Amino acid sequence: xxxxxxxxxxxxxxxxxxxxxxxxxxxxxxxxxKLTHPAEVARFVNGYRILHPELAxxxxxxxxxxxxxxxxxxxxxIAPQSAALVLGGLLVTFMGAGFLALVRGLDIACGCFFPxxxxxxxxxxxxxxxxxxxxxxxxxxxxxxxxxxxRPAAVAPAEERL
Amino acid sequence: xxxxxxxxxxxxFGGMLLGAVAIVLxxxxxxxxxxxxxxxxxxxxxxxxxxxxxxxxxITALSLLDAKRMYEANxxxxxxxxxxxWYAKDGHIxxxxxxxxxxxxxxxxxxxxxxxxxPKLVVYCESSxxxxxxxxxxxxxxxxxxxxxxxxxxxxxxxxAKYPTRxxxxx
Numbered sequence: 001x002x003x004x005x006x007x008x009x010x011x012x013x014x015x016x017x018x019x020x021x022x023x024x025x026x027x028x029x030x031x032x033x034k035l036t037h038p039a040e041v042a043r044f045v046n047g048y049r050i051l052h053p054e055l056a057x058x059x060x061x062x063x064x065x066x067x068x069x070x071x072x073x074x075x076x077x078i079a080p081q082s083a084a085l086v087l088g089g090l091l092v093t094f095m096g097a098g099f100l101a102l103v104r105g106l107d108i109a110c111g112c113f114f115p116x117x118x119x120x121x122x123x124x125x126x127x128x129x130x131x132x133x134x135x136x137x138x139x140x141x142x143x144x145x146x147x148x149x150x151r152p153a154a155v156a157p158a159e160e161r162l
Numbered sequence: 163x164x165x166x167x168x169x170x171x172x173x174x175f176g177g178m179l180l181g182a183v184a185i186v187l188x189x190x191x192x193x194x195x196x197x198x199x200x201x202x203x204x205x206x207x208x209x210x211x212x213x214x215x216x217x218x219x220x221i222t223a224l225s226l227l228d229a230k231r232m233y234e235a236n237x238x239x240x241x242x243x244x245x246x247x248w249y250a251k252d253g254h255i256x257x258x259x260x261x262x263x264x265x266x267x268x269x270x271x272x273x274x275x276x277x278x279x280x281p282k283l284v285v286y287c288e289s290s291x292x293x294x295x296x297x298x299x300x301x302x303x304x305x306x307x308x309x310x311x312x313x314x315x316x317x318x319x320x321x322x323a324k325y326p327t328r329x330x331x332x333x
Contacts, residue, residue, distance in 0.1 A: 038197060038204045043248060046288070049318060053288055057208050065193035070185050082181025089182070104322075109251075141178065 024075030031067030044111030
């Protein structure tokens with residue numbers, strides 16, 4: 001496949017909409033399951049032993065709301081690039097924190113998906129999984145689309161319009 | 163007039179970043195507001211006390227190795243001062259009695275015979291800068307006559323050292 005064809009495919013509005021709905025929907029779901037359990041989320045955050053314990057509750061309160069709001073904006077196509085940047089930043093943070101915890105040999109709860117159904121221990125699958133999700137975020141940042149179409153970035157300069 | 167040409171939009175990083183910061187700030191504010199007005203709001207900042215604080219009078223600090231030695235020799239009961247949820251789900255030092263300061267009376271009375279008979283007690287919480295162990299120590303000083311030792315490194319140091327741990331509500 002030539003580079004131009006690949007770019008045409010990747011920038012297709014349907015691909016953009018799929019990325020937004022998939023990534024946004026996923027974060028709405030994971031965030032919503034945590035919204036009412038800030039103390040539980042704080043415990044997960046603390047398990048990674050990166051953030052100072054004093055700030056664990058703050059993270060437990062704020063993180064689910066950031067996930068839900070950014071996921072919602074992304075799915076709806078409102079400020080999609082900024083929302084994708086927020087979620088991409090979260091994914092990079094999760095991957096970094098997970099990597100550090102794994103190389104230190106911590107046996108902790110992932111706190112990633114279905115966190116309150118139990119049994120989700122942190123393992124190396126976190127990295128490829130969040131890596132794929134990060135690609136979805138990059139697609140939206142690079143070729144932003146509003147609800148079902150690609151957004152015109154700016155009105156072209158006057159001489160081009162004539 | 164022909165419609166404006168659609169141009170592929172390369173990320174304009176400044177605007178994107180500004181929007182991202184706004185999203186994070188707004189949703190954090192939303193979360194804090196909801197938490198504030200919820201039926202049981204979570205304290206935003208956990209009250210922790212730095213290890214530079216002097217130990218309460220009469221309390222001896224215990225290092226990891228000392229704590230391990232006392233644990234292996236079964237020299238003193240261990241007291242876990244963390245919240246029951248953390249004690250059960252994250253785990254605890256096997257045999258440690260869960261005794262958070264906010265439910266001290268009930269839990270102390272349940273174990274009173276064993277605790278009062280012990281010449282020494284070892285108290286710990288999450289890490290060197292959690293205040294829970296100090297709060298429990300303050301309560302213990304009123305109810306217990308023996309020597310109180312504070313295992314400063316706490317749960318994080320113990321579990322990171324791969325020493326024995328146990329999960330669940332029972333000691």
